[in-house]
Amino acid sequence: MSASILTVDDSASLRQAIKIALTGEGYAVSEAPDGQAGVSAADAGDFQLIITDLNMPVMDGLTMIRTLRGKPKHAGVPIIFLTTESDADIKAQAKAAGATGWLTKPFNPDQLITVVKKVLAK
Amino acid sequence: MSGQDPVAIFRIEARDLLEQVELDLLTLAERQDDRETIDAVFRSLHTLKGSGAMFGFDALAAFTHHCETAFDRVRKGEVAASPALISAVLAARDHMRALAEGEPTEPGVEEALLDDLRRAVDGAGAAPVSTPPSAKTWRVRFSLPPETFVNGGRPLPLLDELRDLGPCEVTAVTDGVPAVEDLNPTDCRLAWDVVVTTEQPRSAIEDVFIFVIDDMTLDITEVVDEPAAQAVAEVVPDAKVAAIEPPKAANSDAPPAEGRPRVAEMLRVPAERLDELMDRVGELVIAQSRLKQVAASSSDQNLMTVSEQIEQLASELREIMMVVRMVPVGQLFGRFRRLIHDLAIETGKTINFATDGETTELDKTIIERLADPLVHLIRNAADHGLETPEQRKASGKPETGHILLAARQSGAEVVITITDDGRGVDRARVRAKAEENGLIQPGQVLTDNELLQLIFAPGFSTATAVTNLSGRGVGMDVVKKTIEGLRGAIEITSTPGQGSVVSLRIPLTLAIIDGLLVRVGASRYVIPLSSVEECVELPVEQDLRSAGRSLVTLRDQLVPFIRLRQMFNTGQEPDPHQKIVVVSTGQERVGLVVDQILGDHQTVIKPLSPFHAAVGAFSGATILGDGGVALILDIGCLVAAGQRPDAQLRAAG
Numbered sequence: 001m002s003a004s005i006l007t008v009d010d011s012a013s014l015r016q017a018i019k020i021a022l023t024g025e026g027y028a029v030s031e032a033p034d035g036q037a038g039v040s041a042a043d044a045g046d047f048q049l050i051i052t053d054l055n056m057p058v059m060d061g062l063t064m065i066r067t068l069r070g071k072p073k074h075a076g077v078p079i080i081f082l083t084t085e086s087d088a089d090i091k092a093q094a095k096a097a098g099a100t101g102w103l104t105k106p107f108n109p110d111q112l113i114t115v116v117k118k119v120l121a122k
Numbered sequence: 123m124s125g126q127d128p129v130a131i132f133r134i135e136a137r138d139l140l141e142q143v144e145l146d147l148l149t150l151a152e153r154q155d156d157r158e159t160i161d162a163v164f165r166s167l168h169t170l171k172g173s174g175a176m177f178g179f180d181a182l183a184a185f186t187h188h189c190e191t192a193f194d195r196v197r198k199g200e201v202a203a204s205p206a207l208i209s210a211v212l213a214a215r216d217h218m219r220a221l222a223e224g225e226p227t228e229p230g231v232e233e234a235l236l237d238d239l240r241r242a243v244d245g246a247g248a249a250p251v252s253t254p255p256s257a258k259t260w261r262v263r264f265s266l267p268p269e270t271f272v273n274g275g276r277p278l279p280l281l282d283e284l285r286d287l288g289p290c291e292v293t294a295v296t297d298g299v300p301a302v303e304d305l306n307p308t309d310c311r312l313a314w315d316v317v318v319t320t321e322q323p324r325s326a327i328e329d330v331f332i333f334v335i336d337d338m339t340l341d342i343t344e345v346v347d348e349p350a351a352q353a354v355a356e357v358v359p360d361a362k363v364a365a366i367e368p369p370k371a372a373n374s375d376a377p378p379a380e381g382r383p384r385v386a387e388m389l390r391v392p393a394e395r396l397d398e399l400m401d402r403v404g405e406l407v408i409a410q411s412r413l414k415q416v417a418a419s420s421s422d423q424n425l426m427t428v429s430e431q432i433e434q435l436a437s438e439l440r441e442i443m444m445v446v447r448m449v450p451v452g453q454l455f456g457r458f459r460r461l462i463h464d465l466a467i468e469t470g471k472t473i474n475f476a477t478d479g480e481t482t483e484l485d486k487t488i489i490e491r492l493a494d495p496l497v498h499l500i501r502n503a504a505d506h507g508l509e510t511p512e513q514r515k516a517s518g519k520p521e522t523g524h525i526l527l528a529a530r531q532s533g534a535e536v537v538i539t540i541t542d543d544g545r546g547v548d549r550a551r552v553r554a555k556a557e558e559n560g561l562i563q564p565g566q567v568l569t570d571n572e573l574l575q576l577i578f579a580p581g582f583s584t585a586t587a588v589t590n591l592s593g594r595g596v597g598m599d600v601v602k603k604t605i606e607g608l609r610g611a612i613e614i615t616s617t618p619g620q621g622s623v624v625s626l627r628i629p630l631t632l633a634i635i636d637g638l639l640v641r642v643g644a645s646r647y648v649i650p651l652s653s654v655e656e657c658v659e660l661p662v663e664q665d666l667r668s669a670g671r672s673l674v675t676l677r678d679q680l681v682p683f684i685r686l687r688q689m690f691n692t693g694q695e696p697d698p699h700q701k702i703v704v705v706s707t708g709q710e711r712v713g714l715v716v717d718q719i720l721g722d723h724q725t726v727i728k729p730l731s732p733f734h735a736a737v738g739a740f741s742g743a744t745i746l747g748d749g750g751v752a753l754i755l756d757i758g759c760l761v762a763a764g765q766r767p768d769a770q771l772r773a774a775g
Contacts, residue, residue, distance in 0.1 A: 020128065105173075
């Protein structure tokens with residue numbers, strides 16, 4: 001069975017780009033537009049990987065990661081966050097919150113697929 | 123949404139984000155310290171930059187970066203959201219919009235905007251927005267644990283990331299590699315020695331290794347130019363790294379700003395698909411009315427039942443369809459806050475702008491077509507209506523002028539009013555101008571309302587000096603035409619010294635209306651039901667009596683009427699029992715004499731061909747249940763004709 005992946009981003013275009021890249025590889029991709037929706041979706045579903053933006057309305061990515069890590073169900077799910085170069089020390093915060101890895105925007109589909117495969121292989 | 127091009131989605135997203143940025147900036151102009159709004163602006167700019175870079179909008183991403191940086195400093199409390207900064211970012215926003223839309227931009231604009239931004243951020247304009255720290259050279263030595271490869275780790279991306287920081291010189295350290303007979307190819311035995319020159323702080327280098335640092339060895343030292351100092355090889359402590367701030371959880375946990383609706387439950391659909399659906403619903407309504415006729419002429423009970431059911435369903439479908447196309451006018455109203463902001467600066471007037479009834483909904487197509495007329499009316503209110511603070515003070519008014527833009531639903535119409543508390547329309551000047559332009563005879567007796575209506579006459583303009591604001595070659599006649607093109611009506615009332623109210627009455631939708639089907643001679647016509655006030659009989663004796671003057675008394679009021687039979691040259695004898703359908707456009711009303719009233723009719727409006735567009739009395743056509751065609755009467759045009767009895771012949775000709 002191919003993995004289910006949740007992508008959380010307030011940017012619909014970015015979600016769509018991720019969805020196109022990953023469904024092309026046979027993954028099932030679900031979307032959520034902010035952290036809170038991301039937590040609800042993760043609670044309701046069964047995901048092998050979560051890809052999230054950090055800067056989002058309603059609930060930001062860091063809070064979402066912390067919230068998910070606080071729940072036994074999501075303790076082991078790998079979480080990759082997306083960031084831009086201006087997020088200087090945010091990587092440290094994200095790691096402390098429990099993120100597994102990151103991907104710098106802009107990225108191309110191949111980079112995304114490589115990272116996803118690598119994380120899922122672990 | 124699946125299957126849609128992310129780039130197309132991004133364009134829409136960019137438009138929304140920039141609209142939100144504009145609204146937020148205008149909110150900040152009023153409440154400088156609103157944390158939530160500052161965060162929201164930063165977030166929007168951040169998303170715009172990030173997604174823009176993803177989809178090849180590099181110029182947009184690069185330009186937005188500067189504004190984002192500026193707002194990051196506002197967010198951190200280093201810089202105040204001063205009026206100058208807000209104006210600079212507003213201007214920059216317009217440029218971003220042009221970049222996102224792929225519109226051509228003038229060379230040098232970007233630099234000028236960034237200069238303004240810098241000046242606004244720094245007050246005096248000395249330092250640039252982000253002072254790039256001088257580049258430093260670092261020596262980075264690292265090795266990964268032997269089991270790295272087995273665990274899926276790869277050193278190459280790490281080296282790539284180091285290269286992203288600046289010019290790099292990478293040397294592989296092979297000291298740890300055993301002799302070939304002892305070598306396990308899956309072990310990572312290499313180490314690396316990298317000299318990188320970067321403007322980024324030391325923490326940026328550490329960030330590269332953040333997810334592998336637990337298992338690896340890493341040594342970062344600054345390379346200082348003097349050889350003597352290099353010998354010391356001192357690790358420069360970096361205050362920023364030492365004190366990694368805890369995440370500002372309290373802040374990021376903040377609930378969403380009020381008034382900003384959650385978009386999670388919303389679905390975006392391209393407008394063309396809705397138009398297509400609307401078109402099909404229209405066809406269904408036409409087919410249904412044919413079915414109704416067929417059923418009525420048969421004695422099949424089952425067929426009649428089904429026909430009634432389908433009629434009910436078609437009617438419900440039509441109503442749902444209309445609601446789907448409705449969007450709140452608040453979206454449109456929001457744009458005018460920016461206009462007022464700019465107008466206040468240009469005119470030097472103090473303007474308080476308020477909106478009311480933003481949740482009132484209108485068909486999306488109508489909203490788009492209302493934008494230009496409203497811009498013109500608001501400009502007029504600010505430019506001609508409101509006085510300067512000095513003038514206001516002199517006449518005992520508060521210095522701040524008020525403009526209220528309000529919307530409310532009234533039956534099948536939405537009424538939009540623009541109210542100002544300015545000087546009101548100068549009747550004497552309107553009269554002088556109208557006489558000068560030959561619109562009226564000198565000394566002609568006019569009611570106050572008639573005098574005010576002259577403002578909407580083609581070629582009329584009261585501005586003695588054409589200003590940059592109102593005198594753009596678009597007169598009130600164009601505004602009136604646009605509104606009437608939407609089957610709406612425009613009215614103005616004004617009290618000297620106290621201000622003016624311009625009201626627009628707009629039908630809720632353009633595509634399907636409830637109509638009253640009437641017969642004149644052998645042809646059938648549709649009168650929009652929303653303009654019908656009442657239907658009365660035209661007694662034969664009154665018909666004969668009023669042969670010269672077409673006026674009928676309705677509850678002590680004289681109402682002019684038009685004999686459509688004459689107007690349309692049917693060449694037939696009138697029915698013995700003619701009816702008068704009294705229609706109105708708000709203030710004015712007129713009776714339309716018809717031969718027979720056939721009943722109500724769900725009217726799917728089909729536009730007239732360009733060839734027939736010049737025919738004034740009709741606004742469109744519709745297909746009837748029996749396949750025949752009925753023309754839809756243009757009420758605005760007919761009421762105007764009825765109010766000027768002498769013009770009847772001209773309209774008829």
